[in-house]
Amino acid sequence: MSLVGSQGILSATEILIVAAVFCLVCLLIQSFRQHVPKGLKRPPGPRGYPILGNVLELRKDPHLVLTKLSQKYGDVMEIRIGTRPVLVLSGLDTIKxxxxxxxxxxxxxxxxxxFRHVTDGQSLAFSPDSGEVWKARRKLAQNALKTFSIVPSPTSSSTCLLEEHASKEADYLVTKFLQVMEEEKSFDPYRYLVVSVANVICAMCFGRRYDHNDQELLSIVNVGEQFGDVAANGNPADFIPVLQYLPSRSMNLFKDFNKRFIRFQQNIVKEHYETFDKVRACKTLTAPGLSSHSLPFCFDTITTALSWSLMYLVTYPDIQKRIQEELxxxxxxxxxxxxxxxGTLPYTEAFILEVFRHSSFLPFTIPHSTTRDTVLNGYYVPKDRCVFINQWQVNHDEKLWKDPLVFNPERFLxxxxxxxxxxxxxxxxxxGLGKRRCIGEHIARWQVFLFLSTLLQRLEFSVRGGKKVDMTPLYGLSMKHKRCEHFQIKLRFPMKSLK
Structure with a gap:
């Protein structure tokens, strides 16, 4: 075997020698970059393959793989994805x-x-910026979201605008479920949940509600899963540069989704400027980077939480009955x-907490990185080190939870x-925790409560006889379950106008 080069013929042996030298040089360069100050130590971790690092181990269910590795190497562990070192943190105390x-x-x-393709690199959540400008933008976003949780509704008895929008959309969702059930006899609730949740966010941000058949909104929400698939921790193209130049269908879809969403936002903002004089209230939430990062991730998170909740409810009908009795x-x-x-529905609240814990549908936070050289638990961590936060491990840690794999809402009562x-x-x-904690957390928790309590007050959920739901999680930035088209509902009491 030989290859013809510009200087003649290269044998296979010579090619192998060159490749080996290249690998050694790469490893030497990395070792020099990771100089550890005297008295400190480098985080332990598994040895990976040259060039690839530990990427092959992380191909499937990285949250489970890294949880198992943490049991061997500890709460502060270093892996490699490609040639790039990544710090993995586990254990609640260490993460705090x-x-x-x-x-x-x-x-x-x-x-x-x-991340560079999310809002053209200006996303509040995904941008590497963490300086004073970023802090000012984050504070602006927090104040805007807080407004919707404290300002009373001028048109209803709701305590705030969020409650008004979420309650109205939950009412509509009940009606929609009943209509679909009558027509199709069974259905997949996810496709209707995602539009209703997106409608609440759009009503808050843009003062606009969309029909469930609106093609503009459907073009966004129906491909939102591709956002989570690419943005998930451990995406090889983020750590092995050569992969960025190879054809990738998922990456092309990811880029297309982000461009489509920017156009979606820009069209709405333009419409506001043309039709609404008092646009200042809207401008707060459509500030550059805010709604563009918040909307896809926010409605995906809430929809995923609600969808998992319904899966648990049909799997454990006794729990569903107990929630309804409390309501x-x-x-x-x-x-x-x-x-x-x-505060007066403790079992309902305990159920929601257990859904969050048991499903751990956000297995990792969005990756962090260090802003300067630092020391954690006696280990040296250099500046600009990529950091994974394993939330799934904490939520299933036997040191924190009794029988962590068992679904049991009563553990919180x-x-x-x-x-x-x-x-x-x-x-x-x-x-998440700390300075990068999700600014939409309260809105997400409140929406899950309002949707779930409204649905369970009026409807009873089950699956078609002889069918079972598949609770196997599908890994991504947010973990989904396999779609189930066998959901059925029954009205618990005659429909009438509720106050």
Whole structure:
């Protein structure tokens, strides 16, 4: 075997020697870059293959692989994806130490290839920027979202604008489910959940609601899963540069989705300027990078939480019945659930917490990076080190939870079952911690509560006889389950106008 080059013929042996030398040079360069100061130590971790690192081990279910590796190497562990070192953090105490107590050190974002395509690299959530401008933009976004959670509705008895929009959309969803059930006898609830959740966000951001058959909105929500697939931790193209230049269908879809969403946002903003004089209220939420990062990720997160909730409800009908009994006793059937009811529905709240914990549908946070050289648990961590936060491991840690693989909402209740144990609830990691904690967390939690309580107050969920739901999670930035088209519903009491 030989190859003809410009200087003659190269034998296979010579090619192998050149390749080996190249690998050794790469490893030597990496070792020089990772000089560890005296008295400190490098984080332990598994040895990977030259060039590839540990990428082959992470091809399937990285959250499970890294959880198993953490049992061997500890809560501070280093792996390699390609030639790039990545710090993996597990254990609630270690993650709190990094993201809260040493928050300034770990608040960065890595400059990953896929992240550059989110809002043209200006996303509040995915951009590597963490300086003063980023902090000002984040504060602006937090204030805008807070407005919707405290400003009372001028047109209804709802306590705030969020409650008004979510309650109206939940009412519509009940009607839509009944209509589809009558026509098709069974259905997939996900396709209707995602539009309803997106409608709440659009109503808040743009003052506009879309029909469930609106092609403009469907073109966004129906391909939103591709966003999570590419942006998930461990995407090889983010760590092995040569892959960025190879054809990739998923990456092309990801780029197309982001371009499509920017156009979607820009068209709405333009419409506001043309038709609405008092546009200042809208401008707060359509500031550059805010809605573009918040909307796809936010409605995907809420939809995924609700969809998992329905899967658990049909899998555990006794739990569904107990929630409905609590709703009947506390709220009755004469009015709709409100945000103020959360504290009086402990079992419902415990169920939501257990869905968050057990499914861990956000297995990792968006990757962090270090903003300067630092030390964590005695290990040296250099500046610009990419950091994975394994939330799935925390939510299934046997040191924190009894029988972590068992779905049991009662683990969050006091002995009498009358109150939620807030200390236990705070152990769950879903929306991250510290300076990069998701700014839409409260809105997400409140929407899940309002949708779920409204649906369960009026409807009973089941699956067609002889069919079962598949609870196997599909890995991504947010983990989905396999779609189920066998859902059935039954009206719990005659429909009438509720207060």
């Amino acid at each position: 130490q990094a993201l809260v107590k040493q928050g300034e050190d770990f608040m960065g974002r890595p400059d990953l290839h896929s 009947d006793q506390t709220i009755g059937r004469e009015r709709t659930p409100r945000l103020s009811d959360r 006091n002995a009498e079952g009358t109150e939620v144990n807030k200390v236990e609830g705070e152990k769950i990691l879903v929306f």
